[in-house]
Amino acid sequence: MAIPPEIFLLPPKSEATLQQQIQQIVAETIVSGRCAAGERMPSSRKLADHLGVSRITVTLAYTELVANEYLISRDRSGYFVADSAPKRPIFVGQTAEEKGGVDWESRLAHRPRSREDILRPPNWTDYKYPFIYGQSDPDLFDHRNWRNCSLRAVGRKDFNTLTHDHYQNDDPMLVEFILRYILPRRGIRAHPDEILITLGGQNALWMIAQLLLSEGQKAIVENPCFPGLRKIFDQMRYVASSIDVDNEGLPPDLIPPDADVVFTTPSHHAPTNVTMPLDRRLAMLEKALREDFIIVEDDYEFEMSFLSPPAPALKSMDQAGSVIYLGSFSKSIFPGLRLGYVVAAKPLIQEMRKLRTVVLRHPPSHIQRTTAYFLSLGHYDSQINRMARAFSKRRAIMEACIREFKLKLDVHEMHGGSSFWMKAPPGVDTTKLALELRKHSVLIEPGSAFYAYRSPDTSHYRLAYSSINANLIHDGMELVAAAMEAAEKAQ
């Protein structure tokens, strides 16, 4: 392929002749690996035009570079980078950091402490037994129809939707289908101005925290809870109060009277999977009204309620507008999509929209429109049904293995989901266990990242079945059980 002339720029200050400068920049470009052997140099005319020098200067520089074996000349077809040219690895420039220079440490002095990440290696697909949560499974995804919808969304008809800067606005087609097809399943009715599209659930939680948690506001989170939420507080240098969940989720009685915002996951508590029963939901709503707090309901995985029908969302019973509802397509479509939505009172949505405009304008239009087509053509429904059937089958195998290998469930939830919350025998550190299991090509998620700092818990772990093939579950679980036994004995 031909090297574009634009990559060559003369140095701003130089005592060398123009010809020398050209030789220098070409040589430097080749040595640094930015042009590969065999690539064609720009013609002398093009490079001369670009650099604003005479053509003969470039030709002389090229001739010299041939002599120095940086380039070779082929009759009629021009100059090419020589195989014999000196090579260095692609990224050779000394970084400014290495040279000294700006003291970034002091400029970034207010960095928040950062938590340990959950141990999920980026190359998790290389592991044979990935009991990891929240990723997609190529065997269950409706690839063909997603492709069709994506193609349709880049069609000429949708050109304006695709390409324009929409400033603060969402794709109206996606908003309509969320209002008409998704929210009614959760019993929620909303106006278009009560919904905002977000860059996934993480982005929604972050915006809510930004707008509602100014100084002196008290936030309540579940313990254990979704680590992404804790990271938001850490980044804001905000300390939230944790309340331990029980077998029915967050107990409303334990919410202190001075709470301002309560973050909860009533459908499937993350990560234990327990479902908050109806009476507790009603008690929570009554308490919110009486004591004037806002509820943030993260309904991140309601689609996976395949064991019994999902309980209506808190939002569906919310008469006063105290509930901010969050949905996400990360579990039902795929997480790399980065698309979610918030349903809340209009004044809050307006403020969130302003904040989103400043932070990122709007989610990319192409993915909004593709998702709208996927919903409108019914592919979303069939995908969810397919996933529910597969997860139900995998879950049954997992349960049989848990019994067979005498592993211990921490809670028995009721509505499905895509993982189990497990408890290791006393004294076993599941972080170490997870690292040990990697040697056997098994991935599990240690539980400590889900707990508040004040109650580090190393005895829990999560076993998900959303990304593991049903046929591999038994062997994988056997390896988990064996490692567990070894860890217990080693104490």
Add this chain to the structure above:
Amino acid sequence: MAIPPEIFLLPPKSEATLQQQIQQIVAETIVSGRCAAGERMPSSRKLADHLGVSRITVTLAYTELVANEYLISRDRSGYFVADSAPKRPIFVGQTAEEKGGVDWESRLAHRPRSREDILRPPNWTDYKYPFIYGQSDPDLFDHRNWRNCSLRAVGRKDFNTLTHDHYQNDDPMLVEFILRYILPRRGIRAHPDEILITLGGQNALWMIAQLLLSEGQKAIVENPCFPGLRKIFDQMRYVASSIDVDNEGLPPDLIPPDADVVFTTPSHHAPTNVTMPLDRRLAMLEKALREDFIIVEDDYEFEMSFLSPPAPALKSMDQAGSVIYLGSFSKSIFPGLRLGYVVAAKPLIQEMRKLRTVVLRHPPSHIQRTTAYFLSLGHYDSQINRMARAFSKRRAIMEACIREFKLKLDVHEMHGGSSFWMKAPPGVDTTKLALELRKHSVLIEPGSAFYAYRSPDTSHYRLAYSSINANLIHDGMELVAAAMEAAEKAQ
């Protein structure tokens, strides 16, 4: 189309019989407009399964609904929403706001003041003469190849890239092509760990402001400047210091000794389009080192330097790592893409990556990979060349019209771009002028949104030629000139 049973949920508390409850929820769903006339109801078996009631209860409810003309029954094919069913507009639910409830005003008390937006109506394509900036032009965009790249990016080979949650990581293919194809044109060499992909330039500026502008830090911005940057400061409740630009951009001499971060647009100053000459660039870098400030170089439109080759970026001459470089694909591909990048010292990139993970995880994978293909297959280069040729032609027509109609340029810039910064005769308020011109299907951008609060300027306006057809420029400019004359006389 068949209505999915999932949209029906029994009320949480009810004294009615099950049959009555079912009638009620079906009727309510129809009246609220969530099911349209002619749509098929779920079969009695499916709805009974979903609600956990007996099938006969559903059948009795349906029969009653037929009697009440909500439904009609068709032999063998089931129940359908009747044409005669009572109708109300789609969104009838009284909002919580109307009912009273949460006092959002007080909860959002710390809302930043918000600035006037630039007057760009969302339906700008309906205007015949859109002299507006920053949108894409369907005639110049390489639609076919973008479509091919998009299709390739949803192919099976790229499945993992497309669907997985990449946590804090970018698409390595996109990073590689930015490093190899784009940055060298600006004279910039960088390591992969010195670059971060962002949701467009706005997102990059926002992250930088978040990390570098803690209390007591002094930021300098150009006056006039990109309104999106001012919005970021407003949202942070941060007051930046403005320095007036001259015909060579931001004067380094006017930067005060206590400056910490300087935001600048040396290639094409936004919005005046002036280019900072080399000696001023070198002076700026020297001053940054001497007085220890950071330069944020927004190189938002370097691709459109078609009148003379672009000057090397400040970043290319940055020995000490004082420069944070921002690039964007909004102008060269399209703004609805929402994709940009930052090149900076590794410690800053690490912190930006952490912040991005908390705020939104990562830009959607599909658009990253599509862009990577568009770059790697050379379509990006041809697109830029095509745009440059078209803009060059349009610019020449614009210049002829400016002379013919005796309109006044504020500055004569040198390198291209896609707009002119204009000055109205004394006393003409360009905001009013812009509104008046809309009546004649002409869109221009009034200049006041670009100025600091302390120096509101109503005499400037921007005329862009990035979205207007060359054949329409003359007539549009004639209308601008006529309105200008009328406004001047009306005083």
